[in-house]
Amino acid sequence: MENEIRNDFLPVNETEEMNLSKILDDALIKATDTYKTPPQIIWIDNSTIATLGNFSASTGKAKSKKTFNISAIVAAALANGKVLNYRAQLPEGKRRVLYVDTEQSRFHCHNVLERILKLAGLPTTMDNENLDFIGLREYSPKIRLQVVDYALRKNNGYGLVIIDGIRDMMLDINNASESVCLINTLMKWSSVYDIHIHCVLHLNKGDDNVRGHIGTELNNKAETVLVISKDSKDANISEVRALQIRDKDFPPFAFRIDEDGLPEMIEDYHSEKSVKSVSSLGVEQLSMEQHREALENAFQGKPIKGYENVINALIKGYAGIGYIRKRSAVAKMLTFLLSDVKLIVKRDKVYHYGEDKTDREIFDPDR
Missing domain, CATH: 3.40.50.300 (P-loop containing nucleotide triphosphate hydrolases)
Structure with a gap:
């Protein structure tokens, strides 16, 4: 059954095969390519x-x-x-x-x-x-x-x-x-x-x-x-x-x-x-600048280990810009930050923000 579903996406004739091959070639981005900065x-x-x-x-x-x-x-x-x-x-x-x-x-x-x-x-x-x-x-x-x-x-x-x-x-x-x-x-x-x-x-x-x-x-x-x-x-x-x-x-x-x-x-x-009026906005209405400021407050330059720890950090970080939300709303916000705008990356049980992609100096109150 799985093979049948997967086969539905495969080209059925030579013309489609050639079109997909061309798209793949055009879409390939190589390290040796050079691109101009968009004007x-x-x-x-x-x-x-x-x-x-x-x-x-x-x-x-x-x-x-x-x-x-x-x-x-x-x-x-x-x-x-x-x-x-x-x-x-x-x-x-x-x-x-x-x-x-x-x-x-x-x-x-x-x-x-x-x-x-x-x-x-x-x-x-x-x-x-x-x-x-x-x-x-x-x-x-x-x-x-x-x-x-x-x-x-x-x-x-x-x-x-x-x-x-x-x-x-x-x-x-x-x-x-x-x-x-x-x-x-x-x-x-x-x-x-x-x-x-x-x-x-x-x-x-x-x-x-x-x-x-x-x-x-x-x-x-x-x-x-x-x-x-x-x-x-x-x-x-x-x-x-x-x-x-x-x-x-x-x-x-x-x-x-x-x-x-x-x-x-x-x-x-x-x-x-003012900053206080930020709290009336939906999470998708916050600017990237506001998200970054809140996340910098939350992470303090270090990854955070554990779901509850990152939720608590986000509550405090976003409260710092006037965006005050309860735990349930912040839990939904975390999904938005992970999946939609991808400002946070999760590896195993560790949450990362910004340039730090290592597990050094992880914030973990249980350690």
């Missing part, structure tokens, strides 16, 4: 939020000004300069931007297009050769995916692709298989066409979790996830912070909409979200 194209302060060959996301609740924030990112890319707190530099041959909107009418899409050009300091009375803006509101998810794929195949020079409404590229945001397929498509596009894809997805209305299974997949695989939220004291102010970032974290910044309907930076902004 960085967008920064906030000195933190890299976008590189070619990767994808990222923005999220936020309704009316949080997500599209205004995206407009600033695109404008910075078109200007190859700074807009709001975004600094962009796309390399030669990768200066073009594809903006895909899945939600808005053509009238509102045109408003966004005009806003982008104004922010970039470009004329609004003529088309810009470096920006293609397409509205796919009236089409099915399958057609939307096919159109974007066709655009990427037929047009050279894209460096940045915006998908404003990634939820509309699928039928069911809670379908695990469909979510994985969509994320795999994003990874394929970004890799094959050497582009950066930035997606927009809503937060849940009732909490601060990214919507659906697709949100979980984005959190796990994206290079950066930005959260745009209304300021707690002034609803006219929108704050931008990192929910997830591979590079070092950046201080939150904020913007408001000026009299011309354009986002403008608020100087000397201080976020009201």
